[in-house]
Amino acid sequence: MDIVIRQAEPGEYDTLGEITAQAYLQDGLLDFGESDEYLGELKDVAKRAAAAEVLVAVADSKVLGGVTFVPSGGPMADIAGPGEAEIRMLAVARAARGRGAGEALVRACVDRARATDGCVRIVLSTQRSMHAAHRIYERLGFVRTPERDWNPIPHITLLTYELTL
16 A cells, blocks of 8 residues: 655545544543544644645545644744744544554655755654654654653643754
8 A cells, every 4th residue: 555645635624634633532632532622723624734734644545644744933833943843733543553654744744844944853742642653753763852841731741852854
């Protein structure tokens, strides 16, 4: 099965929003489940696409997952500073996991960061329990940056990683 990484098309936004929301719900990453405020953000791919680049992994004309690539700050950046790109909301449908879609999406973001003028680093935030994602990041050369760990809300600490380009 060949996985193609490309920019999400508007007709795929609802599908990707649902994949992202379900990935977070099924993995227990939202403290308040279906009523969690962040669920709306995860589903709103059109909003992300208006402020950043949303990529999808596709195989056999089916969206397997996606990621938001923030090339140089802006409203979608959580932690990126000058000269840094950021990866956000990496998600792969549960049925499509283990086939390389997540890694292909992260690699595509790294390639885009390298092609961005003035970009020297790519950064991301992740939850402590996202072990499969951590393995992808570490395999691709990302390193933990505990000094940048942060709390989007009081009882949630996000771990951070970076890759110097």
